[in-house]
Structure formats: C-alpha cells, structure tokens
Amino acid sequence: MAEYTPAEIAEKTDLKVSTVMDYILEGVLIGERKGCCYRVSEEDLKDFLDMKEKGKLPHRPPRKCGE
Numbered sequence: 001m002a003e004y005t006p007a008e009i010a011e012k013t014d015l016k017v018s019t020v021m022d023y024i025l026e027g028v029l030i031g032e033r034k035g036c037c038y039r040v041s042e043e044d045l046k047d048f049l050d051m052k053e054k055g056k057l058p059h060r061p062p063r064k065c066g067e
Helices: 006-013 017-026 042-053
Strands: 032-034 037-041
Touching: 006 017, 006 037, 006 042, 017 037, 037 042
Parallel strands: none
Antiparallel strands: 032 037
C-alpha cells in the first residue's frame, strides 16, 4: 500500500504543506510518524480527499508570524 508525505499530499490537494501538517497534528488527517516525517496511508488520504470534496474540512484561519 502506498504512503504519502505531507509535501506529496500538498501537491495533490493544492494545500500548503503547513496546512497539511496542521490537519495531521489535529487528527483530521491520520498520519504516522516514520523517521523524521509523517506518512499518510492511501486509504486515509482517500478519506481526507472525500472530506475535502464534500466541504467537511475544518476552516483553517491564516497563521500569524511565529505560530
């Protein structure tokens, strides 16, 4: 089964890598830490893309510098 990094997910979804990481850290997108970065399974990515397509992702307010 394929696994994706936050950067690969950002490319597929037109989101920023920092936003993908926020979704992982908040538990919206299920990611497993392997080595120095997170990996997301293909199944979890499909679930995330379904949520995004249906407009069910939580709103991400813009970050302020230093957050």
